[in-house]
Amino acid sequence: MITETQLARFDSIPLDGGMTLEPVQVAYETYGELNAAKSNAILILHAFSGDAHAAGTDQESGGLGWWDNMIGPGKGFDTDKYFVICSNVLSGCRGTSGPSSVNPATGCPYGMTFPPVTIPDMVRLQKMLVNHLGIQRLLAVSGGSMGAMQALEWAVAYPESVAAAIPIAGTARHSPQQIAFNEVGRQAIMADPDWNEGNYYGKRPPARGLAVARMVGHITYMSDQSMREKFGRRLHDQNQFEVESYLRYRGSQFVDRFDANSYLYITKAMDYYDLTAERNSLSSAFENVKSRFLVISFTSDWLYPSYQSLEIVRALRGRNCDVAYCELPSNYGHDAFLVTVAEQAELVRGFLASTFRERA
Amino acid sequence: MAQAFVRTLLGRSDYAIISEIVEPNTKILDLGCGEGELLAWLAEHKHVDARGVEISGPKVQQAIARGVSVFHSDIEEALADLPDQAFDYVILSQTLQESRAPLKVLSEMLRVGRRAIVAFPNFGHWTVRLAHLFTGRAPKTRLFPHDWYDSPNIHFLTVHDFEALVRSQKWNIEKRIFLQGARQISFLPNLLSEVAVFLVTK
Numbered sequence: 001m002i003t004e005t006q007l008a009r010f011d012s013i014p015l016d017g018g019m020t021l022e023p024v025q026v027a028y029e030t031y032g033e034l035n036a037a038k039s040n041a042i043l044i045l046h047a048f049s050g051d052a053h054a055a056g057t058d059q060e061s062g063g064l065g066w067w068d069n070m071i072g073p074g075k076g077f078d079t080d081k082y083f084v085i086c087s088n089v090l091s092g093c094r095g096t097s098g099p100s101s102v103n104p105a106t107g108c109p110y111g112m113t114f115p116p117v118t119i120p121d122m123v124r125l126q127k128m129l130v131n132h133l134g135i136q137r138l139l140a141v142s143g144g145s146m147g148a149m150q151a152l153e154w155a156v157a158y159p160e161s162v163a164a165a166i167p168i169a170g171t172a173r174h175s176p177q178q179i180a181f182n183e184v185g186r187q188a189i190m191a192d193p194d195w196n197e198g199n200y201y202g203k204r205p206p207a208r209g210l211a212v213a214r215m216v217g218h219i220t221y222m223s224d225q226s227m228r229e230k231f232g233r234r235l236h237d238q239n240q241f242e243v244e245s246y247l248r249y250r251g252s253q254f255v256d257r258f259d260a261n262s263y264l265y266i267t268k269a270m271d272y273y274d275l276t277a278e279r280n281s282l283s284s285a286f287e288n289v290k291s292r293f294l295v296i297s298f299t300s301d302w303l304y305p306s307y308q309s310l311e312i313v314r315a316l317r318g319r320n321c322d323v324a325y326c327e328l329p330s331n332y333g334h335d336a337f338l339v340t341v342a343e344q345a346e347l348v349r350g351f352l353a354s355t356f357r358e359r360a
Numbered sequence: 361m362a363q364a365f366v367r368t369l370l371g372r373s374d375y376a377i378i379s380e381i382v383e384p385n386t387k388i389l390d391l392g393c394g395e396g397e398l399l400a401w402l403a404e405h406k407h408v409d410a411r412g413v414e415i416s417g418p419k420v421q422q423a424i425a426r427g428v429s430v431f432h433s434d435i436e437e438a439l440a441d442l443p444d445q446a447f448d449y450v451i452l453s454q455t456l457q458e459s460r461a462p463l464k465v466l467s468e469m470l471r472v473g474r475r476a477i478v479a480f481p482n483f484g485h486w487t488v489r490l491a492h493l494f495t496g497r498a499p500k501t502r503l504f505p506h507d508w509y510d511s512p513n514i515h516f517l518t519v520h521d522f523e524a525l526v527r528s529q530k531w532n533i534e535k536r537i538f539l540q541g542a543r544q545i546s547f548l549p550n551l552l553s554e555v556a557v558f559l560v561t562k
Contacts, residue, residue: 292429317431317441322411324429326420346425354403354427 001056001072001079003029003065005095008132013090013125019115023104026129027052027095028087031071032079034135039360041135042077042352043126044086045143045150048266049217049258051094054086055079069341076345082139082352089150090125091117091266093259100201100259112198117265119146119273123153127161139360140352142166144337145304146266149273152312156275159290163359166348168296169337171308172282172315173274178303181220182267185213189260198261210260211251218250223300223333282315292322292359294351296344298336299329324351373542374453374479375401377557381477381535382406386448389413389473391435391465392455396423403428411447413438435459439468447473454555456480457513463525470531470562479557482538484518484550503554519550526560535559 005027012022029052034041044054044067055071057064067086071077077084088096091114099114130138141154141162148170155165171178189195192209200206222230227243236245275285293316297309306327313325328343330336337344375398382388384406390399393412400423403410412430414420423430431438435455450473452465457480459465469476481503491499498508506513519538526533538545538553545552 294424294429313431314441317438318443320443320446322409322429323431324424326424326430326432327417328421329417343421347421350425350427357427 001031002059003031003053003056004059005029005052007095008129010125010128010132013121013128015115015121016118017116021090021097021115024090024097024125025095025101026087026090026097026125028085028129029053029055029065030086030133031055031084032082034083034133037360038135039137039139040081040356041083041085041130041133041138042140042142043130043138043154044071044077044084045126045141045147045154046086046089047143047145047147048270049214049254050147051092052086052088052096053094055084067338069338070345070348076341076348077142077352078349081356085130085133087126087129089122089146089266091122091262091269093262094257096125098259099198099261099265109201111201111261112264114261114265116268118269119149119153120157122269123150123157126150126154127158130161137161137163139356140164140166142168142348143170144168145170145334146270148304149270152275153273155289155291155293156285159288162291164294164351164355165291166294166296166351167309167312168344169298169301169304169309169334170312171304172285172312173276174271175308179271181216181303182271184216186264186267188212188216189263192260195260198264200260205255206260207252207255210255210258210263211248213260213263214254214258215247215251218247220303221334223302223331225300225331226333226335229331282311283318286315286319286321289316289319289321292355293324294347295323295325296337296347297325297327298332298334298340299327300331301334301336303334373539374555374557376542377537377539377544378451378453378477378479379406381557381559382408382449384408387411387446388449388451389442389447390451390453391438391469392452392458393423393428393430395419396426396428396430398451398453399423399428399430400426435465436461436468439465439472442472444471445474449473449475449477451477451479453477453479454481457483457515457517460514462515462517463529466525466560467529470560474561475534476560477557478522478560479555480517480522481513482519482550482553482556483516484520485554486551489551519553519556522556522558526558532561533558534561 055065088094091098148167151167189209192206195206231243234242297306316323330340387409399410420432450469537557538549539555
């Protein structure tokens with residue numbers, strides 16, 4: 001499957017912070033065919049560092065999509081049956097408007113003058129894209145980690161537009177531990193003199209800070225067991241362990257494809273997201289939801305532990321919503337939703353089939 | 361009808377009875393639903409809104425892959441989340457004898473559901489009584505094939521025990537069906553039935 005990222009442009013988007021971003025552009029890819037009734041569309045929501053290239057082989061770079069093992073002909077999200085859409089989030093750096101985009105008013109990149117963005121803002125832009133594609137109601141929205149937050153937000157903000165939501169390895173709000181890890185990443189970036197208050201475009205980017213931030217991130221995505229199995233105490237060379245070499249490699253690789261300011265904006269959006277804010281409880285957040293849900297968590301995920309998924313499931317069950325929940329066994333930690341795909345694909349396949357049969 | 365169902369579909373006589381009791385287009389919760397076979401059948405043939413609870417991870421995976429909405433949880437915890445009178449029927453099939461707190465489970469079933477369908481193996485069956493009498497050991501029969509130390513069954517109740525409990529709680533028995541193999545019987549059920557199915561209301 002050869003794929004190509006496309007762009008959609010809109011005049012403006014209102015933001016939760018009260019500002020309006022104008023214009024705004026969103027990068028997206030689609031796979032499979034939209035049926036005549038437009039009832040088979042699925043929106044895939046990427047995690048923190050993902051992008052619109054979720055599946056297939058990119059026409060230009062030749063790179064494989066980040067969830068290629070889940071999306072494609074005969075896979076969990078079966079593109080022989082469904083029309084699958086994935087877009088880069090607002091404030092990202094992979095084609096959608098973000099801090100590295102040029103501000104038309106100044107002719108220079110926004111940097112830290114880019115308006116603050118929330119998870120609901122990201123979802124609002126996704127809704128604009130879905131409308132633009134002529135789709136009234138999505139069969140499903142699904143994503144892991146930050147994508148799970150967006151899936152929940154979709155079901156809450158646009159109850160009429162989502163038949164089913166599949167939040168994986170996610171939460172309705174970050175714990176202090178999750179905020180703490182994000183803050184370490186942000187501080188690493190801002191402590192790099194090259195960050196220069198976010199004004200580094202056209203100059204040397206804060207590569208060392210961003211690499212350290214990514215290294216911390218990678219530790220939280222793995223588990224004690226998966227690290228022991230993957231690296232042990234093996235030496236890479238006389239001076240460093242295998243695990244050190246791996247983290248440095250992943251850190252330096254990240255710098256080539258990710259913008260440090262986007263890192264700050266997106267992690268802040270995740271940290272501030274709280275479905276219970278200005279409501280009495282999580283249950284009241286789900287007062288108007290009409291979707292059915294498939295919630296998945298993983299046994300070894302200590303960054304987004306199962307209790308956070310269970311909190312969502314319990315609140316939904318308390319409202320007598322249609323919700324399936326499974327904690328899948330995996331040793332891969334938070335990365336499991338990208339790696340432990342055989343079982344996950346079976347759950348998704350069955351859930352989508354019955355949703356399509358009963359609700360499309 | 362019941363016999364054909366038993367032979368061709370799920371190999372369980374109590375499922376046949378349950379499927380006859382359940383009215384179409386209702387809302388069903390199956391506690392200990394296993395791989396969701398009964399729920400999937402009821403969803404397809406009776407167009408019910410089917411939900412399940414199951415503690416075994418691999419079984420939950422099978423059930424969800426079948427398209428049934430199942431909650432991976434212990435039965436007691438799963439019931440506690442639910443609002444009052446959320447279901448038309450709450451089914452507990454061959455699980456009462458494995459529950460830690462049967463009375464609590466039954467009370468919760470009648471809180472979250474308008475009707476409870478309870479199927480359980482009858483420990484009063486004559487083969488169980490004879491085995492106990494003659495061997496002097498915990499019975500091992502067709503009904504209770506496990507050794508005492510690896511049996512999932514922790515309560516050994518009879519038809520009379522169950523009816524006495526229902527009376528003591530002032531609940532109502534709307535239907536009682538007794539099975540010997542795949543045959544329905546009515547004579548001396550506490551002695552002759554292997555499996556009993558009750559429809560109970562509050």
